[in-house]
Amino acid sequence: MATNDDDTLPLQPPVRLPSEAELAAAVRATPLTTALLRATAPATGTETETGSGAGSETGAGSEGGRALDSATSEAEAAGEAEAAGGEELLDEAVRERVAEVLREGEDPQILRTWTEVCRDVVLRDEQVFLRLVRLFMRRERLAGAPGVLGTLGLVRRVAQDPPPAVTRGRGRRTGSGPADTETTELYALSPLGSWAARGLISEASGQDIPVMGSFASRDAAALLQGLRSYPEPERLEELTGWLAGRDRGAAAEEVGAALATASPLGRAVGVELLATDFGDEGRQVLDRLIDTPRLGAVIAARLGRDERPSTPEEIAWALVDMAATLLEFGGETDEVIASIAMGMDAEEQAGTLTLFALGDHPWTAQVLRVFIDHHPDQRVAAAARKALRRLHGLASIRG
Incomplete structure (x- = not known):
């Protein structure tokens, strides 16, 4: 049976993203960045140095940058055809501004600018956007040329499983023929692609897709709102990070105070956390709240506390x-x-x-x-x- 509202995006599980510095380094390594820096380099004979040295001048040669550079190198190679004229994806005035940021900007500015670039390039073609949505939400793989997704550094080449062997005769196994060697290249989202897809899908749907580790400094209300879509292991991981540096009893009280104003699913998550993950401190908070009108009835129902009478x-x-x-x-x-x-x-x-x-x-x-x-x-x-x-x-x- 279909969901109650087919136009509503189901809650999405949390996504793991690299650090801001690593993401900015990945932006600097994209085919489009290379094309833009070459096309806008001053005519002084130094354009090769500007293009190839952009990473070292701005920090892309750092250890974190090298880790993501290797993850996107295959997509860079696959996107060379588009990158050769990739700067044409942007208007001339935009090209100059974007290139200046890529050449001289700090990491936060680079990421803000790349968000604008991805929004402009991806959203102008509905099929490209839907392809990005499928790669993100369904964990699909893209077969064949990656197109602008490769030019933007949003996909990376992935290994393809070998074709199954065919059994012939008395248990002998062999390949299915010469066609086995003709495989189509497959691509999945790169870390930069996960970052960009999350942002674009959040904007389009109005749903804030959570990022692992992003709630450590937030209050209990934000924590419960974020944890609604977390699978069990990731929920415990996020909660552990949130509790670090907090007094456990005070944290349990804060979660309890947030239950009344939480959404129904956030409230269910909070009751479960207090009952199972906060130990005696959590159970004491629930014991006190169970006499609260309405909220107490929900707690009693969820915990099977039949001794609590309800109107x-x-x-x-x-x-x-x-x-x-x-x-x-x-x-x-x-x-x-x-x-x-x-x-x-x-x-x-x-x-x-x-x-x-x-x-x-x-x-x-x-x-x-x-x-x-x-x-x-x-x-x-x-x-x-x-x-x-x-x-x-x-x-x-x-x-």
Whole structure:
């Protein structure tokens, strides 16, 4: 079944990026940079020195720069044909400005300028942008000439798996023929490509794709927002970096304070962290918060704390909150429906949905629309429509 909103980009896992200095060094090593520096070099007979020496003058010869230079060298070679006239990708005035930054700018300025270059070149061709999206989101490989993605240094050549051997006769294995030697070159995103793709996709989707290690200095609210899409090992790694230098008890209190205003999925992550990764300090925070209206009902439901009594309004609020975590993550509609149905028959589900308007949860309308549009039983869908009308009516009364 399709996700609830096919136009919404599912939350993306964190991406690992090199340091700013390494990324800037990779920019200096791209075919387009080489072409721009050569084309804009002063006519004094020093253009070769300017082009080849740009890295050493600006720091690309550093140890970090050499590491990324080797990762992009194959794409440089593959992009030579485009790079020969690659400067033509940019207007003349832009070429001069970009070349000046590449020749003399500091790392942050170079990266800001390269962001503008990538945005201009990639977004002018929808097919190029979609190709970059597939390389980033699906981890696909690009077959054949890399085109402008190679010119910009956004892809690198990768090894291709050898063709499978064919068994003939009594178990003898042999190649499938002369055609086996004719392989198509494959390319994957370079580290610079991951950096550029993340930025462009974030701009296009409005979703801030997290970067590993980037939350160490942020507050607990930002941490919970970022950790929503983290797989378990990466979540623990990010949390460990965030806790470094912090008092564990104070950190647990900060996470607990952020639960009330977090998104449903961020709240679920925070409850899980406090219950499993903060030890006694985290459990003490949860014990205190469990008596909080609404939030306490969510904590009790997620931790199976049956001793905590909840009002019908709190139960409705907690059910919506838990269903909303699936919507926020990009879960499928049948998962959302199952999270509320919990084995109830259609009549019981319809009765539960009538309570939703009372809970005043900000995601109530979105959850109800899932039942209206996708529930297979018309009685439940009708109850959801009635609850949505009541929700709108109560909202107008509340002002």
